[in-house]
Amino acid sequence: MMKLYNAELSGNCHKVRLMLSLLGLKYELVPVVLKDGEQKTEEFLKLNPLGQVPVLRDGDVVIRDSQAILVYLAQRYGGEDWLPTEAEPMGKVMQWLFTAANEIQHSVAAVRLHFLFNAKIDVEVALQKAHQILQILDKHLSERSWLECERPTIADVACFPYVALASDGKISLEPYPHVVSWIERIKQLPGYIGMPGL
Amino acid sequence: MMKLYNAELSGNCHKVRLMLSLLGLKYELVPVVLKDGEQKTEEFLKLNPLGQVPVLRDGDVVIRDSQAILVYLAQRYGGEDWLPTEAEPMGKVMQWLFTAANEIQHSVAAVRLHFLFNAKIDVEVALQKAHQILQILDKHLSERSWLECERPTIADVACFPYVALASDGKISLEPYPHVVSWIERIKQLPGYIGMPGL
Incomplete structure (x- = not known):
């Protein structure tokens, strides 16, 4: 069975859990305790030299x-x-x-890490970037239901968790009504699962 | 003919120019003068709301x-x-x-931006991340000639420019001999083209 090396509060792990669920796939969760530094152990670094979760193991494929x-x-x-x-x-x-990997990670996701786990970042810069990307997303979603292809794709899954978790970073989505509607549409997808904060 | 909205000193633009050249494709360069803020004009934001180069236009596809x-x-x-x-x-x-989009962009590439264009970043943090990713790359390349698939792929093209431009950010690649050999292999590819600093 597939194994997902996972931290429950990681939005990056959640996007993988969500995808697995949307695809109806069975898998086993392997918890990695970030606060104990389990992602930096020699054993884990063999799986991912970057020392980050998530990692997926599917048979021989890592x-x-x-x-x-x-x-x-x-x-x-x-x-x-x-x-x-x-x-x-x-x-x-x-x-x-x-x-998702760059602009969202280094803005809304970083601000959340700061407020939840005391991550050291330049909050002002990250907040400014957060509102910039939320504005861009809101405008884009004002003309369509899904980010691309007129249907849900991995683009939506990739961008969803940290945007939907914005309030963890004390960022209100009220100025972004189209983003809010898009989040609601994702929550209606068959197989949708949430996480703490969603 | 394809159009590439381009800034000569951008490593991100260079990876696209390099790919176009490796594929032997003809294209037209449209210069975007970053220091004049041309990437933030209303006209350019229609092409890319993120206000960044590169952008590729291929017929109707942007x-x-x-x-x-x-x-x-x-x-x-x-x-x-x-x-x-x-x-x-x-x-x-x-x-x-x-x-390339996350770890390399926010480390070696950021340090280069700081030294070349006075970008405001936490240099110490970025330098630390730079050496971390260079070490990971070096170890990975100690056992293989190319990043994946035992042949050059877009993985190599994506990671190449900012790593090869490390000296622009006063980062020496001397401790990373496998990275240096990999850079040399890329420079030998048919269709390879350089840029200022390479």
Whole structure:
């Protein structure tokens, strides 16, 4: 059975748990206790030299990085549904995966880490970036229901958790009504699961 | 003809120029003068609401984000050569694209931005992250010639520019001999092109 090396409060782990659930896949959770530094042990670094969760093990295949895991799961178990294979829609979906890995990670997600776990960051800079990306998302979603392809894809799954968890970082989504509606649509998907804070 | 909205000194633009050249594709460069804020004009924000270069226009298709553009180009023009379509190798290649977008961008690339363009960052933190990722890359490359799949893929193209430009940020690659050899192998690829600093 697939194994997911997991931390419950990690939004990056949640996007993988959510994807596994949306695909109806069975898997085993292997808890990694971040506050005890279990992600930095020699054993764990063999799985992921970056010392981060999540990591997915599927038979002999080991994949690190939440976004890369979404690609792997979509491509292996999701057919065309969650990740189109044609160049144009694939490129469009990819745009948002990198937005999740970079802009969202270093803004809304970083502010949340600061308030929940006392992470040392420049809060002012991160907050400014957070509102910038939320504004961009809100405008984009004002004209469509899903980020790309007129259907839910891994683009939505990748961007969802840290945006939906914004209030953990004391960021209100009230100025972003289209983002709020999109979050509600995701919560209605068959197989949707939540996490603490959602 | 394809148009690349481009800034000459951007490593993210360079990875796209390099990919276009490796694929032997013809394209037109549209210069975007970052110091004049041309990436933040209303007209440019229509192409990319994030206000960043590079952006690729290929007929009606507009793709933002250097890594997403690599995926698009590989999938559309590269066949299986640069991006495998099977789940496992695709996931493995993807891991490094997200490493490029996140860990490399916020370490070696950020330090370079600081020294070249006076970008305000926490240099100490970025330097620490830079050496961490260079060490990981060096170890990974001590056992193989290319990042994944035993051949050059977009994983190598995505990680290459900012690593190879480390000296712009006064970071020596001397402690990382396998990274240095990998850079040399990339420079030997048919179609390789350099940029200022390389």
